[in-house]
Amino acid sequence: MALTASSLFPSRPVVSSVRRRKYWRTTVLAYAFLLPSIILIATFHLFSIAFAFYISLFNWKVIKGAFLGFTNYQVILGSGDFRAALATTAWYSLFTVIPSMAFAFFAAILLSRPIKGLSFYRTLFFVPYVTSSVAAAAVWRTLFRTDGIFSSLWKWIGVPSPQWLNEPRGIFLLLLQPLGIHLPHWAVGPSLAMVCIAIMSIWYSQGFDVVVFLAGMTSIPKELYEAARLDGASEWQVIRFLTWPLLLPTTFFILVISVIGSFKAFNQIYIMTNGGPAGTTTTVSLLVYNEAFRYGHLGYASALAFLLFGIILGLTLVQFRVVGRSARTISG
């Protein structure tokens, strides 16, 4: 019986070898398909991050110089520039991401209602995001001129106009000084110039947040809203206890994307202040650019960039853990 079976169906090992041969043939084809992408991405994104670390170990000015070990890192961590730039970046991130998301959340709630002209409003809100940030920054720079429209508005109200993009003093200092409150040096906040750039960035990025929030809202089942209304929930209760918790994954996604994006911000700062006044808008990305391509300190700039890479990676992981846990607590 066993003999006949094996003589009748001897093909089992044959099938598997055919299949295996097919698998390997597919593998070869797949790698041929992937080759262009892999070469390009590996060269300019994967190899280059390792190369960045290598460069950062040298006194590399335009051409490779002496091996320094971790000296570049020591210099960076000891210098005030990096810490100041990091603080500036953090303030910029805070002043851009949170207001932009808060605005977009409420705009999306209004837009998710069955109102006429939804696509018109959505387009209007989204337009800044597709325009060139260089051109947009040029416009905002003229709006914030000391003899520009905002200054005129302030004068019209009867308040002395601030210096906007030329103001290196901290925003909290400027707000609280008239009240006679004196702040310690570390509590003055970002410069008004940085806040102006943040305002431009909020304007620029809120459209993305609105669109993603709206997409998230369409995935919430309509029945939940009907049930809540039947139970007599008020508008605010529906937002607080239904929309907000159910949108938490979307919110988290936008948060991660925006924080990473805010660390990369360059164009608007380069155009609006180029790091000034008094260096108060020099974020880490601007510092890297200046060190590398203005002063030619490629090794030093690489070390800066590598540190930033570590910080962004750490931040993302922390965000994943913290927000992931709170999302689970709420849904569980």
Added chain:
Amino acid sequence: MVSSIQTSAMHQVMVGHPRPLRRLRAALVVHCILLICGLLIAFPFIWMILTSFKTQFEALAYPPTLLPEQWRWQNYVDAWQLPGSWPKGFPRYFVNTVFIAGITCSGALLTSLVAGYTFAKMEFFGKNVIFIGLLATLMVPFEATLVPDFIIIKTFHWYNTYTAQIIPWIGSVFGIFLMRQFISTLPNELWEAAQIDGLGHAGYLRWIVTPLSLPGLLTLGLFTFLDSWNALIWPLIVTSSDEMRPIQVGLAYFITEEGTQVNQLMAAATFTIIPVLVLFLITQRQFIEGIAQSGLKG
């Protein structure tokens, strides 16, 4: 029970129809808020266009005027010609940008389609490892690769060429991911039918998958074109001559140059924004849905 129905009926008789009225009022409030927000968002654009038609005197006047006293079209001509004439200046920047964005787009679409298909529909050795490796590169901020990529470009002798502005952007992890998401929604029966008809992976990809992926390709093409059009920092670093510069770099020089007049600046900003704006308005559905999908799935 009866009394409550009666009172509510009485209430309706006395007050009219509160529900539709309240709904109408709520809709009005919502429209008002949205219109005010929309106007604030549109204001910089309105200001840009209005200022671009003013004379220099009027553009700097205090208090500022809203509408130009006379509409000066000449500003556009001046701004267009100011940084120099062919082979320099804005005409050259535009040609460069269209060329660079066009080639980058075609290349990125091709590699992303093929690689996206491979990850969506083929089973092969090391698939997951490579896919995760590619995704991991999304965590790398561009500042970290700016210096090494610059040195790589220098080593290849690509400095101040179109090649330097095109090649690094042809391999796109985002593109691969987007196309993989799109292609994995195609039913597997298609592939089985294609095999019976004697098609291999290459033929199936060319004749069946590509036409069916056109919406996905369009979305990706739009994103890539836009990124390429709006790129500043990379071309700023790898170009040194006016002949190689794309529009954003040219505009950045125009902005930061001493003595550029505000009205001409606004004219230049306007004609830089208009092409992308028109493209967006034509394709906005693709665009916004693309953001929503890739955003949520990414």
